[in-house]
Amino acid sequence: MRRILLVVVAFAAVATAVPARAQTCTPFTDVGASDPFCANIQWMFNRGVTQGCTASQFCPGQFVRRDQMAAFMNRLADKTVFQQGGNAFGAEGILGTSEDQPLDIRVNDSRVMRYEPHPISPNVIGGHPANGVTPGVYGATIAGGGVALGDSDPNFTLEAPNTVTDAYGFVGGGYNNVAGDFTGGPLTAAFATVAGGLNNTAGHFGSTVSGGDNNNAVGAASAIAGGQMNSASGFASFVAGGQRNTSSGNSSLAAGAFADANANGCFVWGDFVNSFDRVRCDGVNRFVVRARGGIFMWAGGTSAGGHVGVQLQPGNAAWTAFSDRRMKENFRTVDTRDVLERLVALPISTWNLKSQDPSVRHMGVMAQDFRAAFGLGATEVGIDTLDADGVAMAAIQGLDAKLEAKIAERDLRIADQAREIADLRRAVQLLLARLGAQPPSLAAR
Numbered sequence: 001m002r003r004i005l006l007v008v009v010a011f012a013a014v015a016t017a018v019p020a021r022a023q024t025c026t027p028f029t030d031v032g033a034s035d036p037f038c039a040n041i042q043w044m045f046n047r048g049v050t051q052g053c054t055a056s057q058f059c060p061g062q063f064v065r066r067d068q069m070a071a072f073m074n075r076l077a078d079k080t081v082f083q084q085g086g087n088a089f090g091a092e093g094i095l096g097t098s099e100d101q102p103l104d105i106r107v108n109d110s111r112v113m114r115y116e117p118h119p120i121s122p123n124v125i126g127g128h129p130a131n132g133v134t135p136g137v138y139g140a141t142i143a144g145g146g147v148a149l150g151d152s153d154p155n156f157t158l159e160a161p162n163t164v165t166d167a168y169g170f171v172g173g174g175y176n177n178v179a180g181d182f183t184g185g186p187l188t189a190a191f192a193t194v195a196g197g198l199n200n201t202a203g204h205f206g207s208t209v210s211g212g213d214n215n216n217a218v219g220a221a222s223a224i225a226g227g228q229m230n231s232a233s234g235f236a237s238f239v240a241g242g243q244r245n246t247s248s249g250n251s252s253l254a255a256g257a258f259a260d261a262n263a264n265g266c267f268v269w270g271d272f273v274n275s276f277d278r279v280r281c282d283g284v285n286r287f288v289v290r291a292r293g294g295i296f297m298w299a300g301g302t303s304a305g306g307h308v309g310v311q312l313q314p315g316n317a318a319w320t321a322f323s324d325r326r327m328k329e330n331f332r333t334v335d336t337r338d339v340l341e342r343l344v345a346l347p348i349s350t351w352n353l354k355s356q357d358p359s360v361r362h363m364g365v366m367a368q369d370f371r372a373a374f375g376l377g378a379t380e381v382g383i384d385t386l387d388a389d390g391v392a393m394a395a396i397q398g399l400d401a402k403l404e405a406k407i408a409e410r411d412l413r414i415a416d417q418a419r420e421i422a423d424l425r426r427a428v429q430l431l432l433a434r435l436g437a438q439p440p441s442l443a444a445r
Contacts, residue, residue, distance in 0.1 A: 028058035035060075047090060049075045123164075127173070130161035136186045140164035145173035145196070166190045174198050174211075181218075192217075197226070207232075212241070222247070230254075237261070245270065249281065259290075301327075321386055340398030342373045343391060 025031040025038045028045070032038070041058055044050040049072055053059035064072075078087075087093065097103055105113040116123040121139035125131055130148035133140045146161040162171040165180025166189040174196040181189040181203045192202035197211040207217040212226035217239075222232035227241040232254075237247035240255035245268075247254040252261035252268075258278040259270030266281035269289045279290040289295060293314055300308035308327060310319045350363045371380040376387040 025058070027056050028052055030057045031060055044072075044076075047075075048078075121168070128161055128175075131163070131171075132161065133164045133169075134180070134182070134186075137164055137167055137169070137180075138186070139168040140166075140170070140179075142171045143173055145171070145175050145177070147175045162194075164192075166192060169193070169202075170195075172196045174200070177201070177209075178203070200224075215239070219248075219250075234261075234264070242270070244276075249284070252281070256290075319385075323386060334394050336394045336398035337401055338398070339374070339391060339394040340402065343395045346370065346373055 025033065025035065025042050028041065031041055035041075037060075041050070041060075045052065050058070053062060077083075100117055102117065103115040104111045111129040112126065114123075114125040116125065116133070118138040123133050123138060123140045125133065125140075125142045127142060127144035128146035128148060131142045131146040133142075142162050142164060148161055160176035162173075162175060162177045163180070164171060165178065165182045165186070167186045168191045169179030169189070170193045171177045171179050172193075172195040174194070176199045177194040177197065178201045179189075179192040179194050180186075181192075189202075189204050189207070191206045192204065193208045194200045194202050195208075195210045197209070197215070198213045200209040200212065200215045201218065202209045203216065203218040204220045204222060206221040207219065208223040209215045209217050210223075210225050212224070212228055212230070214229045215224045215227065215231070217224045217232045219233045219235050219237050221236045222234065222238065224230050224232050224239045225241045227239070227245070228243045230239040230242065230245045230247075232239045232247045234248045234252050235250040237249065237251065238253045239245045239247050240253065242256045242259070244257060245254040245259045245261075247261040247266075249261050249264040249266045251264060252266040254261040254266075254268050254270075256270040257272050258276060259268040260278055260280040261268040263281045263284045263286065265285035266283075267287045268279060268281050269291070270279040271291050271293065279288060281288050291312075295312040296307075296309065297311070298307045298309035306327065308322060310321050312319055346365045346369055348363065348365055350361050352358045352361055365383075367377075367379075367381050367383050370383050370387075370391075371377060374387070374391060376391070377384045
């Protein structure tokens with residue numbers, strides 16, 4: 001029986017691979033700290049495999065009966081082997097290996113998760129067994145998805161695994177997605193991310209594809225939010241979604257459909273079309289929008305009937321400012337003659353904007369003078385187009401009133417002159433009659 005006890009203790013030592021270490025074999029007072037089996041005995045007690053022969057003694061010299069050995073083995077299995085419904089380890093649970101080899105978790109004899117060790121950072125690969133990382137990659141994660149070429153999927157035919165080819169790359173799911181560029185070692189496209197979808201590639205350092213299908217973010221720090229067949233190739237370029245958009249300029253943005261942000265700093269929005277008619281930027285730092293249903297820009301209001309702002313009507317070449325009477329209050333009448341006089345007094349000059357080439361000339365008044373003259377607008381450094389139009393209309397009315405007054409004055413003067421002429425004609429006729437002479441015929445003149 002002594003031999004059986006030694007076999008059980010030795011089995012526990014091998015199964016746990018716990019090296020002997022100098023410590024007190026609490027709570028057993030009959031096992032010295034220098035005992036070669038002290039650590040193994042304490043390991044068994046800490047996990048409830050053995051309870052000792054008394055509360056404070058292990059009785060290492062006693063024989064072990066078969067029923068006692070069965071109890072040891074049962075307790076050992078309860079504490080160290082995964083059980084249906086879970087385990088209670090009494091300490092931090094650890095599942096793993098102690099060697100430099102990958103660890104696979106299988107379900108139905110097929111791998112569903114793989115853990116690959118690496119001196120820098122391990123790789124975590126979930127999903128289809130065909131998912132994987134290229135040699136030399138570390139810190140990579142594939143959360144799931146993926147289907148091997150040739151596998152059967154009744155819903156999709158373009159079947160392929162998910163792959164990470166560069167360090168710290170991430171693929172969240174979907175299939176045939178690639179985080180990395182397959183070239184230049186594991187660092188050229190590090191930190192690339194594909195969140196999901198299918199046939200997407202994040203192929204440069206820090207690039208991201210959030211989803212969709214057949215999208216390619218191949219510029220450093222580029223991103224595609226989703227959609228279909230989009231490309232972001234410029235540095236820090238972005239495609240917000242939609243279809244067949246390209247963002248090749250640095251720090252450029254494309255969205256909608258068939259939009260080309262093909263220069264640095266471009267923002268291009270393309271509306272939906274049933275053809276391949278593209279809208280392009282073709283110049284740095286431009287904002288280009290094609291919206292053939294009109295452009296609406298609201299700066300106030302909460303409903304379609306109460307919005308405040310401007311609209312570019314479909315097919316139109318000028319902005320329409322909303323000026324509905326129902327949007328206004330606190331009306332005051334205007335002395336149009338006074339507006340005219342103030343407008344006439346405003347200094348008008350030509351000038352160029354500092355932000356443009358000096359050869360580009362403009363004509364107009366200064367905002368500060370306009371504000372001082374009329375007190376209109378929200379700021380003294382700008383002129384609202386509605387206010388400029390209103391002042392012009394009022395001045396036209398004032399000019400019309402002034403002209404009408406001049407015309408009325410002229411008409412009165414002409415009438416007076418006509419009466420004077422008639423009086424003079426009668427006087428001449430009377431004088432000629434007295435002299436016996438005939439008045440000259442007016443028709444002969």
